[in-house]
Amino acid sequence: MRVLLVDDEPLARQRAARLLAELDNITVVGEASNAEQAISEFERCRPDALLLDISMPGMNGIELAKRLGEYDPAPAVVFCTAYDEYAVAAFDTHALGYLLKPIQRDKLAAVFSRLSRLNQAQLSALAALSEDTTSSGPRQQLCISSAQGMTLLPVSAVRYFYADNKYVSAVHPEGELLLDESLKELEDEFADQFIRVHRNALVALVYLQGIERVGVGGYRVRLQGMSDGPHISRRHLPAVRARLSARA
Incomplete structure (x- = not known):
């Protein structure tokens, strides 16, 4: 460089x-x-x-x-x-x-x-x-x-936001960074860009590629550029499937 x-x-x-x-x-x-x-x-x-x-x-x-x-x-x-x-x-x-x-x-x-x-x-x-x-719209950088x-982390690089106890992480291909914001605040601000897949996870729609089974009756999202995605709860599974079907 x-x-x-x-x-x-x-x-x-x-x-x-x-x-x-x-x-x-x-x-x-x-x-x-x-x-x-x-x-x-x-x-x-x-x-x-x-x-x-x-x-x-x-x-x-x-x-x-x-x-x-x-x-x-x-x-x-x-x-x-x-x-x-x-x-x-x-x-x-x-x-x-x-x-x-x-x-x-x-x-x-x-x-x-x-x-x-x-x-x-x-x-x-x-x-x-x-x-x-x-x-005045959603931030483009965190x-x-x-x-x-x-x-400075571009929102466009974030694959998903993940909440673990009191902490929320922005996960991207190079790792993850801790945020000083709640998952609910992020969901409200980036409602057009991220979808709730679990009570502890928001996934970037642009990188959402599919759903895969995990164990018996479990599911998780498949994301571009990530080897593993967050789990999908039964409550949010229909909404995720609907988003994927809308693209077909």
């Missing part, structure tokens, strides 16, 4: 470059100290991703991210900043990572490992979502606090 560093502090750029050099399959292809230089460098080397400071003189990092989001293909953006109050505004640009300074190597590695698993078509699709930040910091 080819990365452009953008930070008005030379020492911060040096530290970031040193940490990125320790990661596999990462190459720093340019540096910039402000937004104007960053745009010029981006057009010159067309990096896959930016490690971007937020607080800079002139155009700040958030404004720059929105500007670069107009390019096709748009780069992935990982913000780094000394101020955590920028988190919500940063994710409004559909950044794929958010790191606090001083950057920690393990968190930097976790963010870029996640980016390396996204192909260019996915990155472009995520960047295109930045045009819809004023929409902003999640995890051990790796703040994470």
Whole structure:
């Protein structure tokens, strides 16, 4: 992955470059100290991703991210900043990572490992979502606090939501992330995209491929991109079958 560093502090750029050099399959292809230089460098080397400071003189990092989001293909953006109050505004640009300074190597590695698993078509699709930040409809991204910091997960990547006691997880092909929302809240917001299959599970309709038997009298959903899907309760089995029949 080819990365452009953008930070008005030379020492911060040096530290970031040193940490990125320790990661596999990462190459720093340019540096910039402000937004104007960053745009010029981006057009010159067309990096896959930016490690971007937020607080800079002139155009700040958030404004720059929105500007670069107009390019096709748009780069992935990982913000780094000394101020955590920028988190919500940063994710409004559909950044794929958010790191606090001083950057920690393990968190930097976790963010870029996640980016390396996204192909260019996915990155472009995520960047295109930045045009819809004023929409009053359901969210297109889930902003999640995890051990790796703040994470942005596209709703379109979620195969199913699963409740286990007090916790709800968003399950996707690369793993799962814990949410701070109830299954009922998610069901209400994403009623057109997910279907209830069990009291503890909502499944993405777009990935619903079929039903398979489990044991004696049990059923579970078959989902695209997943080896196992959640179980279907007897109460919700007719609705799931009706959805599948409607597609036939």
